Amino acid sequence: MDTPLVLKILYSLISLAVITIWGLSLGGIVRKIYARVQGRIGPPFWQPFIDIIKTYGKRTAVTHGIMFFLGPVFRIAGGIGTYLFIPAILGSTIFSNFSVSGDVLLVMYFIFFGQLGMALGAGESGHPYSAIGVARGLAQMTAFEVPFALSIIAIVIQYHTLNITTIVLAQQGSILNWTLFTNPLATIAALIALLGMNMHNPFSVVLAPQEIPIGPPTEFHGSYLALMQTNRGIFNAAKLVLYMNLFFGGATNIFALIIKTFSIYMISVVVGVSFPRFRTDQSIKFFLFVPTLIALLAIIILVL
Amino acid sequence: MVNPIMIFILFLGTAFLFALFDKIHRKFSFAILQLVLLINTFIAGQWLYKFVFTSQTPVMIFTAGFKPPFSINLRMGLEEAFILFAVNFVGLLSALYLSKSFKHSKVYPLVLYLMMIMGVNGIVMTRDLFNLFVFLEISSISTYALIALKENEQRLASGFKYMIASGLASVFFLLGTIFIYHITGTLNIDQIITHKSFVITSLGFLSVFTLMMSLIIELKPFPANGWALDVYQTTTSGVVSIIAVANSAGVFYAFYKLLPLIPHNQLLFIAGIGIVSFLFSNLIAIKQTDSRRLLGYSSIAQIGLLITVTALTRYLHVKSSTSLFIISSIFLSNFIAKAGLFWIAGIIKKTHIKEWAILRFKPGLLIIFGVFIFALVGIPPFPNFWAKWDLIRFLALSKLHIWIILILLGSLLEAFYLFRWFGSIVRSEQNEEQLLQPAYKTVPIIIFFLLLIIISIGIPIHIYQFDILPLLPIVGLLILSIFDFLPSKLKAIISMIIIAGYTLYIYPVLSGVSLVFAFIFLAGSFIQLIATMSRKGTDKGFFPLLVGMILSMGSLLVARSSLEFFFAWELMTITAYMLVLRGRKAEKPALLFILFSLAGAYLLLSGLSYAHVINFSLVGLGTIPISAHMLPITAFILIVVAFLIKVGAVGFHIWLPGSYAEAEDDTTSFMSSILSKTGIFGMLILLLFLLKMNMHHSALFTSMLGWIGIFTVFFGSLMAIFQEDVKYLLAYSSMGQLGYIVLCMAAMSHLGWVSGLYLAVNHLFFKAMILLAVAGVISRVGTRNMYEMGGLIKKMPYSFISVLIGIIALSGVPPLSGFGAKWLIYTALLEKGWYFRAGLSFFASAIAFLYLFRLIHTIFLGQPKPQHQNVKEASPFFLIPQFLFIFAIMAISMFPNLIIKPLSTFINPYFASTIQWQGNTLYSSLGYWNGNLVMYVTMGVFMLLLIWLIISIGRVQKVKQFNIVFAAERPFKPTTTHFAHNFYAHYKRALGTFVRPVTTGFWNGVGEWISSAAGSIRQIYSGNGQTYVLYILLYFIVLYFIMGGK
């Protein structure tokens, strides 16, 4: 791990670029799939790139204040940071990122960084819909955090470590070594939690376009929005990489990474396409009930 | 030495000549009266001095040149001298107090007054049973007559009831006397006592029973005491203070004198009589609104306690010097305080306790009133405190558990109504009224006040050999009281100097973990004192109390014995109570605070008494070898509950939100960020004992403690999110954060304790910051309801920054210091194998986000209120400490080693370390964390993106907050556009069931039950004199059979 700092930064930038492109493409692909399911042709999968370039290009910009201005920065810094603390590909120097900074606990808590910053920015925008969106988002987050945390605890019990790289190493050798197979209950609970994290249906009330037009980001536009859209790609991908590492044996090369993250993403997409939307209190109750019980069961089995 | 007979000669001689003196002038006869009492006080005082300071042995004075039984003899010993001194002194002062009444009365009240005091003198000294009867009658008859000194109908009615009740009692006394004489052939008390074996015969028992019972009836036991209450309620202040203290003292001493007659196995019944009286009088007093009757109940209760204690110490064969100390301390507390309070009642001249609120405008009198109340309750350093300490210790040693419970329960009830009264006076809204404070009435009160203070300071120094160290809090309080006239800013500086000096003074004693707590208690206070400079004017009373509180927390650290620890603990409690009470609407919360704190203190007291170690303190811990069974399970549980109450653990938390919220805003910051940690400090000592003792089941205990901790976290956080009042929100948040610390400490591992202490320090930083920022905001906007604020970021950017840093640090989001706490906690919990607790704390920490966002959003973000148009940034005095704390947080965020390394070193002596360092990376057995690098990465990414945004966005146009996209329309007005009220309605729909006020309901239920019990029990006092006579009779008969009479 004695890579010189400059080189380390360079590697991280490369890693970041790859994940950004992949994350954004994933978004495009999903939109395509949605369209197809709904019987439309849909936009091309590179549509997100076009959107971002377009929004960056917008010259008019207003600000409601300093936190409003910093909100998107927080948001994307959170996304990038999260990704940078995860070792993306096992054994790869380029894709090991800054994972020496901390273990899975760091990643779990760094996820909040962007959300908090975003919430603050949205708060200063002064739009009631933003506040409502944040209230919903945070509330829902507390709920899906529970099964997620519990399944991570289950993993820690299983592997006796919080170190992501070690967890991935432990899953090497055979597909049957994956947490998915060695600890299916924890995986299921975590995947249900992922539905909430991704805020697809049925847990999309935070951004619910029909009720509170796009929720927290309502007031953001131009470069602010572009930053957020970029983040959406990176952050999504970062979460998927984390899941891949924890539950699906990690990746030893870029192709494994792409295939695995795509597959994991598809789960929430499929669920999202086929379900209507929950109200916040319903989703809270749901998360605290089904997946939490599953995760608890996973822990109990491991402890026994 | 003056022969005590002189006392009688003086009394009688002058009494008969009074008619003559009065012919000259009333002033002359009054002067003679004073002179007689003064000389007698002096005589008694001289004897007392001899007994205390020289090896004078008790003397017997024989009259008529014969030895008993052929003559009456008197005894002058330590006890006699003590009581006589007190009685004659109070007689002297009360005479002064009554001077105006005496001036306008006929001459005979003066004579009666002298006779009454002489009667008491006789009761105390005589060793002859029949002579005792005569003196009892003399003092009673003069009392009967004096009750009608300024006659009115109620006084007459109560006097009549008193006469028939007390007359009946004395008839019984006479009967008992004659039967004893018949059996033993002597009236000499000492001879009777030497032949006391006759008691085993049934006639012997009956006679002793009759004799003792009549004395007990005169001591007004529940329920045969309705008549006495009426007298207390109606009689004029000067007289009632004499009845309540001097007469009772005499009768009590007669009881004390004759108690050896009671066979050993019957002593517990006598104690039972006392405790019933103590408990029920205190219980009924809860319903009482008439001030004098309330004092009457309290007097009766105290006498009941005295009976109990006397009987119990004799039962236990407690060393006579110790039992004498306990009894005389309780006696003196009641004696001085009750006389003083009755005197104050005569100045106030209001019956209803609420009307006493006018005291508020007489600070001097109010302080004296408060001191008397504290003395009754047994707050240190007043005598009752020491008595309580020794008493409970002996009871615990002798395993008289039930008595401990009953005594402490009764004390708590008494504390309840006394503090309720005190609180209602301090916080009432009554208007000022003219209050006459004539010197002749004020001087006695002040003299007794000073006497109390002198005794209170004398006891710790002379009897417990306290050096100056544990008394420093009081010294600090007094110093600041002297400077109380100075402006606040100056006083804050003086306070800071005192605290700095104190820190330097105790620094050599500190080491290891006590350094951490010293940092929290003293350095934390020092910095927060800056904020108090924002107080306007002189703001009297605040700084003395604050310094007292801070120094008593320091005292906790350097206490060398259980007693010093408990002393500091109680001092801290009472000063904190007074600080809470300063809040404008703090009457109820402060009462709840002191009740729970006292309950905790009593648990601590009994726990410490059950412990087989007298060194329950961090310093003391190092000086003794710890062995198994030093802390029995009972002691452990009692002490741990005491500390759990202090930290506001779930189930005991109901005192917490109210008192944090309603205290003054800067006080809240002290309480939440500093004071609450004292519970943690205590728990740390306890756990250290546990650790070294190898106690049975200790794993089970710590596991339970862990669950209590995590549930405190969970419920505290959950309740916080539903609060509209910002201070309630933060109060619940504190509860939650302290729950984490408890959880960590309970883990009993190196990492657990490191994380607990880390969190304790971190909590000091961020909670003080947030609370001070909020205090600044409240000081500007004048409301605590968050939905009435909004958009303040532009008006108060600095406050916003510190709240922002505070909530990031609290929530545990990297890269700030809060994440360090989270990392340590989870690693510790997972290492320990506490998986479910870890899971629940993840949930709780996510919930914390909800209230934190609500906090910052509804205050600083969103739409500003039009009425806050011209709000300015908070005072720099609030901001300076906040920024110091920000600096501290930033420092430990960048360089976590700054704090974790020393903490780890401090814990090393107790647990083997499980963490190691490699450069800046911290390795646990499970994971690793490099706070330094995280900070750099985050800052790097953040700066890069910020620059990118600035470049890409170009010129931005600032728009007004209200300029928002709103379906192409403008919303109605900013006020309604600020989404703030009932912010988490959906959350309540989902999880509202968890925050139903179950605990509050439970405690309310307890309160209501007690109150209604009091309401129905007091119905026995029908007001009919005949009923009271019947009670006396029934009391007699029932007890006769209970005590095994045949």
Next chain:
Amino acid sequence: MITVFIIILGIIMILAAIIAVMSKNLLTAIISSGVISLLASIIYLILSAPDVAMTEAAIGSGLTTIVFLYALSRIKKINKEIDDD
């Protein structure tokens, strides 16, 4: 012989006591209670306590009764004052 005498005295005293307690007329009651004391002093004589007997006769019976009667007269006087008003 003395025993019988004492018993007779006792019965009279008890009757007087009952009258004193039950009588509607306060004057009768007061006189009856005086009689009790008076008879008691006779008993004291029999019990070889002549000094007590004298005191009881003078104070217990005489003086006490006078005090009672005085009190009664005061009350009557107060009543009269009311009637006069």
Next chain:
Amino acid sequence: MRYTLILGFILFMIGLWAMLTRKNLFKIVIGFSIIDTGVHLIIVTIGYLSGKTAPILDKLVTPANAVQKVVDPIPSALVLTAIVIGLAVTALMLSYVVRLYKRRKSLSIEDYRELKW
């Protein structure tokens, strides 16, 4: 002299009964004085030892044989004192009764019970 002892107790009981049941303040005081008489009787009886004479020195009773011959003088002395004290208390009670009557014009104890609880 058992009979006087019993008589004393009966008087005591009657007095007590009066104090407990009579509503009239006067009657209560009378009850109290009856109790007093009863108690005095008891005391004197206890001091009396059958067949002995009064504790007065005369021809039959010399200082030498006094202890065998006379009744115990102490109870008598006690009773003397008690009688005087009893008178004082009774008188004081009566003065209270009169003063109460002056204010309330009632002799019933039922009328003096505003003070309670």
